[in-house]
Amino acid sequence: MVVSSFSKDDIFEMLSEIPDPEIPVVSIQEMGMLRDVVMTDEGCEVIITPTYSGCPAMGLIAQDIKMTLEMKGVPSVSVKLVDSPAWATDWMTDAAKKKLKDYGIAPPLHSSCNKGNFSDNVILCPLCNSDNTSIVTRFGATACKALYRCEDCNEPFEYFKCH
Amino acid sequence: MTEKEALFSYCLRLGDDALIHSYRLSEWCRNAPMLEEDLALTNFALDLTGRARALLTYAGEIEGKGRTEDDLAYRREERHYFNNLICELPKGDFATTIVRLLFTATQEHLFYSELTHSQDGTLAAIAAKTVKEAQYHMVHASDWVRRLGLGTEESHERLERAIDELCPYTGEMFETDKVVAVLQDKNIAVDNAAIRSNWKTYIEDILREVGVMVPGSQHMQTGGRKGIHTEYMGHILTEMQYLQRTYPDATW
Numbered sequence: 001m002v003v004s005s006f007s008k009d010d011i012f013e014m015l016s017e018i019p020d021p022e023i024p025v026v027s028i029q030e031m032g033m034l035r036d037v038v039m040t041d042e043g044c045e046v047i048i049t050p051t052y053s054g055c056p057a058m059g060l061i062a063q064d065i066k067m068t069l070e071m072k073g074v075p076s077v078s079v080k081l082v083d084s085p086a087w088a089t090d091w092m093t094d095a096a097k098k099k100l101k102d103y104g105i106a107p108p109l110h111s112s113c114n115k116g117n118f119s120d121n122v123i124l125c126p127l128c129n130s131d132n133t134s135i136v137t138r139f140g141a142t143a144c145k146a147l148y149r150c151e152d153c154n155e156p157f158e159y160f161k162c163h
Numbered sequence: 164m165t166e167k168e169a170l171f172s173y174c175l176r177l178g179d180d181a182l183i184h185s186y187r188l189s190e191w192c193r194n195a196p197m198l199e200e201d202l203a204l205t206n207f208a209l210d211l212t213g214r215a216r217a218l219l220t221y222a223g224e225i226e227g228k229g230r231t232e233d234d235l236a237y238r239r240e241e242r243h244y245f246n247n248l249i250c251e252l253p254k255g256d257f258a259t260t261i262v263r264l265l266f267t268a269t270q271e272h273l274f275y276s277e278l279t280h281s282q283d284g285t286l287a288a289i290a291a292k293t294v295k296e297a298q299y300h301m302v303h304a305s306d307w308v309r310r311l312g313l314g315t316e317e318s319h320e321r322l323e324r325a326i327d328e329l330c331p332y333t334g335e336m337f338e339t340d341k342v343v344a345v346l347q348d349k350n351i352a353v354d355n356a357a358i359r360s361n362w363k364t365y366i367e368d369i370l371r372e373v374g375v376m377v378p379g380s381q382h383m384q385t386g387g388r389k390g391i392h393t394e395y396m397g398h399i400l401t402e403m404q405y406l407q408r409t410y411p412d413a414t415w
Contacts, residue, residue: 050213050217050292052210052213052292052296053210053213053214053216053217053289053292053293053296054209054210054211054212054213054214054216055213056209082288083217083285083288083289083292084284084285084287084288085288085291086288086289086291086292087292088291137199137202137203138203138299138303139199139202139203139206140202143206143209143210161299163292163295
């Protein structure tokens, strides 16, 4: 039996640098995808949760986790995907939302905005903060984003849909 | 029927609905009337494939015979798929695709809202994710029904035709049987019949808005939940399973 010389905090620290493959300015931890680390006799098990059902990045994230930890010498890493409780954009940290905005992506509103007719929601332009924006299409380059346009600064921008 | 057997069937049914409808939606990839819609329909297909993966993986775990999502998606015979027939009908014209999406997404939005209260934690979690996605699909389909219904004479006619064609396939979504009853006793499954009136109200309201006659009660097609399919299912599987049948256990 190999006793791991790493603590749970060490592992979290190492994982904190793994970026979201589709939005590299935020980490998987800031996105709320990294749920837990369970230390085992042989190494550790990292528990992650998918964002959107069909998010194609989950496989890549699992691979990144294994590679990162193995390169730091953590033996026997396994990654487990759990669905419960379901991820929501409210799990994103405020720091992550700020990073998204600085990157040019309007961060998600609180998920309660799903309750009504979401076309009524006002999305602020991440570039000039204007509320005079309009939706171009509900679908963007990834499943989690919609495309908007600012009517004041005329810039198109992406909105991270609340989920 | 044990609870475990019922739960396995239940997950297969829901997983197969998503898998087969996703297949039909993805047929629009590069064929949609505009790029925006191409992106929308393939996004929906992706949501459904993601849902199918979660449900089929879970079905495999419940069964406990080591079958993976891929084994279940690609290695079953036609009679062992349990999707509702509406999912497998040909993609048809754009109106057909939109009406099918309206019918199924509205039902799914109601169904998965209820399933979030399931005593089964995994199903409740899958439902929590799905309900938001189904709402997105429903709103999108509703917008298109308005555009087609209030558009040109041709679009209005096509919408009516699609509704007439697909209505007989909507009864299945609200059927109940032994599988559902066993799980309902344990507060795991949703009462399918109970969501029917809300579904009907939503559909009737939107069709009335665009001046389309709501079909009255009629004979409903059935069979999907028993594995009895339309002639179209075999063609789907021929293409979908081609690789796994030609090169069994292929990996790369």
